[in-house]
Amino acid sequence: MTDAAAPRRSPPGRFIAPAVGFAAIVGTFALGEVLVRIGAIDRYIVPPPSEVLGSFYRIVAEERVFSRFLYTGSECLIAGVLLTLFGIAGGMLMHRFKLLQQAIETWVAALAAAPLVLMYPLFLVIFGRSMWTMVIMGFVSGLPPVILKTIEGIAATRKVLINVGRSFKLSAGQQFWKILFPAALPTIFVGVRLGLIFALINIVGTEFLINFGGLGHLIADLAERYDLAGTYAAICFVILVSVLFFIALEKAERWLRPVD
Amino acid sequence: MAETGRLRQTAAPLISPVTLLRLAIVLGVLAAWEFLAHSGWLYRDVVPSLLSIGRALAGLLGSFEFYFNLGVTAAEIAAALAIGGLSGLVVGILLGANRFLSRAFEIYLYYLGPTPKIIFFPVLIMWFGVGPESKVALGTLSCFFPVALSVAAGMRQIDKVLIRVGASFRASALQMVLKIYLPAMRHPIINGFRLGFGFALIGALLAETKLSNKGVGFLIINAYSTFDMPRMYAMLIVLFVLAIGANALIGRLGALDRIERL
Numbered sequence: 001m002t003d004a005a006a007p008r009r010s011p012p013g014r015f016i017a018p019a020v021g022f023a024a025i026v027g028t029f030a031l032g033e034v035l036v037r038i039g040a041i042d043r044y045i046v047p048p049p050s051e052v053l054g055s056f057y058r059i060v061a062e063e064r065v066f067s068r069f070l071y072t073g074s075e076c077l078i079a080g081v082l083l084t085l086f087g088i089a090g091g092m093l094m095h096r097f098k099l100l101q102q103a104i105e106t107w108v109a110a111l112a113a114a115p116l117v118l119m120y121p122l123f124l125v126i127f128g129r130s131m132w133t134m135v136i137m138g139f140v141s142g143l144p145p146v147i148l149k150t151i152e153g154i155a156a157t158r159k160v161l162i163n164v165g166r167s168f169k170l171s172a173g174q175q176f177w178k179i180l181f182p183a184a185l186p187t188i189f190v191g192v193r194l195g196l197i198f199a200l201i202n203i204v205g206t207e208f209l210i211n212f213g214g215l216g217h218l219i220a221d222l223a224e225r226y227d228l229a230g231t232y233a234a235i236c237f238v239i240l241v242s243v244l245f246f247i248a249l250e251k252a253e254r255w256l257r258p259v260d
Numbered sequence: 261m262a263e264t265g266r267l268r269q270t271a272a273p274l275i276s277p278v279t280l281l282r283l284a285i286v287l288g289v290l291a292a293w294e295f296l297a298h299s300g301w302l303y304r305d306v307v308p309s310l311l312s313i314g315r316a317l318a319g320l321l322g323s324f325e326f327y328f329n330l331g332v333t334a335a336e337i338a339a340a341l342a343i344g345g346l347s348g349l350v351v352g353i354l355l356g357a358n359r360f361l362s363r364a365f366e367i368y369l370y371y372l373g374p375t376p377k378i379i380f381f382p383v384l385i386m387w388f389g390v391g392p393e394s395k396v397a398l399g400t401l402s403c404f405f406p407v408a409l410s411v412a413a414g415m416r417q418i419d420k421v422l423i424r425v426g427a428s429f430r431a432s433a434l435q436m437v438l439k440i441y442l443p444a445m446r447h448p449i450i451n452g453f454r455l456g457f458g459f460a461l462i463g464a465l466l467a468e469t470k471l472s473n474k475g476v477g478f479l480i481i482n483a484y485s486t487f488d489m490p491r492m493y494a495m496l497i498v499l500f501v502l503a504i505g506a507n508a509l510i511g512r513l514g515a516l517d518r519i520e521r522l
Binding site for chain 1: 277278281282285302306359360361363364365367368371372374375376378379380381382383386387458461462465466469470477480481483484487489492493496499500503504507508
């Protein structure tokens with residue numbers, strides 16, 4: 001706990017804690033396996049972990065997991081492009097017209113706290129059971145953070161950079177594209193990352209709820225067929241995909257962030 | 261905020277330009293909506309007229325059925341927040357206080373936190389049945405992660421001096437938690453619960469739309485399947501107002517003692 005202890009920690013010691021964490025998780029699954037096998041847990045409610053592991057291959061081979069993955073991925077991609085374009089444009093607009101920002105910034109922040117995903121029946125009526133229901137759901141839920149972070153990023157541009165632009169007599173457009181936008185980019189990307197995470201969550205969730213589309217639909221489908229091991233495996237697969245997605249976004253963010 | 265103040269001081273009109281613009285935006289949106297409703301460009305009732313939405317809203321707020329279902333959902337969310345929030349608080353304190361535990365387990369919470377929780381619903385139905393219990397379970401699962409992560413992060417930001425004060429008074433572990441940690445990190449805790457509330461709300465309501473026979477989520481999906489669009493809009497409006505209001509209320513709670521101290 002003490003501060004002095006941290007630097008003295010030997011390098012091999014760094015791996016002990018993660019190893020213990022990993023071992024505890026493996027141990028939990030092993031315990032689950034034992035409890036299911038001896039009948040302490042009903043195997044019609046929780047299938048043994050080994051069976052779940054075994055059905056990974058089955059769902060990949062039989063349930064078109066790859067094409068479902070591409071389907072959900074392309075929904076996220078379209079939603080991501082839309083929310084980046086509209087979010088940054090909206091943020092820029094609000095930065096440019098201060099009155100507009102004062103009028104609606106709190107509304108955008110309030111929308112970020114609203115349960116937007118509950119609008120999915122509405123989009124279902126408007127767009128039907130199609131890819132667009134999911135895309136718009138992802139777009140709407142991911143838009144507020146991009147707008148808010150764009151405003152924050154532009155507003156936090158260092159004064160000295162703005163003055164550099166002024167002394168070069170840059171036009172308003174040049175000032176924006178050469179100074180403000182590059183300076184705000186790391187913060188904007190934080191917004192885009194958050195927006196993409198919300199988009200992914202809501203897209204997969206909507207797919208599950210309306211039984212249509214890619215990975216979310218797979219889970220609903222397997223659950224309705226009462227393929228228990230398959231359902232658990234599919235849930236693990238979706239969790240794995242989303243975790244890899246976050247890690248990739250984080251790496252991208254770190255790459256964009258200036259070293260200072 | 262400072263600029264708003266200055267604007268008001270110099271111009272000092274009856275209505276500030278900001279309010280004027282807000283009014284213009286609201287009126288513009290309402291007018292565009294009404295125009296769209298009567299234009300016939302969209303399928304009938306996808307964009308119902310404001311009058312019919314207003315009528316549905318009045319009907320909704322005047323019906324006992326709505327309050328009963330709202331009560332069911334509110335109870336589910338409250339239970340989820342109590343179970344998920346308290347367990348998140350305990351786990352957060354453990355992770356924040358102990359470096360080893362944090363290094364061993366926090367990464368899993370960190371990456372599992374933002375995954376879609378609704379996909380666990382089929383499993384939770386198997387475990388807890390089709391009644392309100394499975395909705396509470398999904399809400400609990402949804403709100404546990406933000407509370408735990410926020411508390412763990414808040415715990416590490418506590419002023420070291422406060423901890424040393426506790427240590428020099430030879431406070432027991434329980435005393436440390438109750439007298440030092442919890443008061444010192446009330447802001448991250450309140451913020452965590454604010455986030456947790458939002459997630460619990462979404463979790464419980466989404467679960468209701470998937471499979472249930474009571475609750476506001478059930479009413480929404482029922483309005484969808486009977487194509488009663490004005491009623492669906494009315495319910496979404498009420499829910500958004502309630503959710504945004506509750507969120508602002510919890511946020512204000514966090515800011516309250518900051519104002520008092522000034």
